[in-house]
Amino acid sequence: MRCFWLVVLCLLDHVGANVTELVGMFGHIESPNYPEGYPSDSDMTWNITVPTGFRIKLYFMHFDLEPSYLCEYDYVKVASDDDLLETFCGRESTDTEQIPGQEFVLSSGNTMAVTFKSDFSNEERFTGFEAHYSAIDIDECAEKEDEEMVCDHFCHNYIGGFYCSCRFSYILHSDNRTCKVECSDNVFTEKSGVVTSPDYPNPYPKSSDCLYRIELEEGFTITLEFADMFDLEDHPDVPCPYDYLQIKAGIKEIGPLCGDRSPGKIETNSSSVQILFHSDDSGENHGWKFAFTSVGNPCPVVKPPVNGRIEPVQEKYSFKDQVQIRCNTGYKFVKGGDEVEAYQIECLKSGTWSSSIPTCKETEAKD
Structure with a gap:
């Protein structure tokens, strides 16, 4: 069997505590002298690590520790990513102590720490515990509570990881999660027309930079008329730091524009207009729409x-x-x-x- 599947054991001594590093897809741990009675003054920790893209499932086959109020004497503590998941002690669950029973403990990530401590004495012999662990695949596509793990359009899970894909006409951003559009070469030469943000009136794509150009013959002047529904992500204190429209007509610059107030009618007094639309990597705003017309001198x-x-x-x-x-x-x-x-x-x-x-x-x- 390949080394990847082996359990690697490294015993370290950290301020009186025995620390065991476990690396592999599965394995087991047990209290000292199991199934004979465990000794007093034990302090042991097993640090379990599985490959990225997996989490750890820990379940106990046997559990028999000294009972005590709120597990003050002997106990097993299970933690993941510095968060305490469970504290177990005793022979049966009561109002103040809990045993694992048939339940299993699931880590939040690919690491788990299991700590066993016993105090200076036991009034009778307790056999301790035996536990097994295994790596199970994380379904990142189902981790809705972690926005960083959710794809913009489609999420595809596989063993050990996931990947994102986008709807037709979108491309995957370099962050491998966000879907953006290529919209930097939109040129309009007609005397009138309509221009909208991508997918308008649905939410526009994230992490995109769109450039629209209206290029008419010199002698015409262009007028823009924005629709009442105008919705770009805004900030109460800083002008348009996230998403915005920037309009350039000759030497005249308008913007940045954002928020929910329509710019209405804009007389550009120019035959050439550039509209830059920028969106950042967050938000669910609905965008903008304008009609353009032109008249000759x-x-x-x-x-x-x-x-x-x-x-x-x-x-x-x-x-x-x-x-x-x-x-x-x-x-x-x-x-x-x-x-x-x-x-x-x-x-x-x-x-x-x-x-x-x-x-x-x-x-x-x-x-």
Whole structure:
């Protein structure tokens, strides 16, 4: 059998106490001289260690110690991670003393200390105890009380450990527990649209950094309109230390934004907007949503030339709008010596038209 399964015994002397180190997947311990009567003034400790990912199950096959009020005389104490789990003494359980009986003791981690002490005398012979221990697998996925051991999405237990996995479109963070999203290359070039935090209105992923860019042609200005439901983790004293939105529009910066108050409508006065969304490794907040729209720089209202007309007729004109100018019957434009029936101009990003309004000239009558 491999060394891994062997019990390694190391006897040390610590200030009068015998300490035995037990390393292995199983083993047993017993009081001195068992099953003969144990001696007075005994002080023994067994430190049991099993591999990480396991805990220790200790159960007694026999137990016979001197009875005493609150186990003042002889006793067995079982501890794990410096926490006292049980104190046993006597031959039967009473209001002031307890024997292990058929119950077993389970450690919280992969270590356990069992201490046996007897006082200076016994009025009769007590046979002591015999106990066995074994390593049992920890189901980390069921350890709900320890948040550090719970996976963000899916938890898979195996003998000696566990691993986490994530839902589709998520990736596992370097902490091997948190699920995050890759969201650093979101570019919007349409003149209007909707942008949300991942999974909105459900809780957004942890440990993520998302970058959204709205890139329009110069000459347009973008407006953001946030929905009323806005929910980012906040702090009462420090501005947005956990999760936040940071908006950059040209040289203008807005944020950080967090909490439960919607930013409402934001006029960016820019054709290019960057939105950075950061989330830390905790929280169950629901995120944000905004619609964006854009308008072009305005151009002056076009007035038709004398003896001419324009199409379309609008109260307002803005960047990229085009206007057709036509002359009435019997009139034409003269351009470069040629007569032209229609002329088109366009509103430029500078807020001016591509050319001035031409003049409609009367055509000469021909025989």
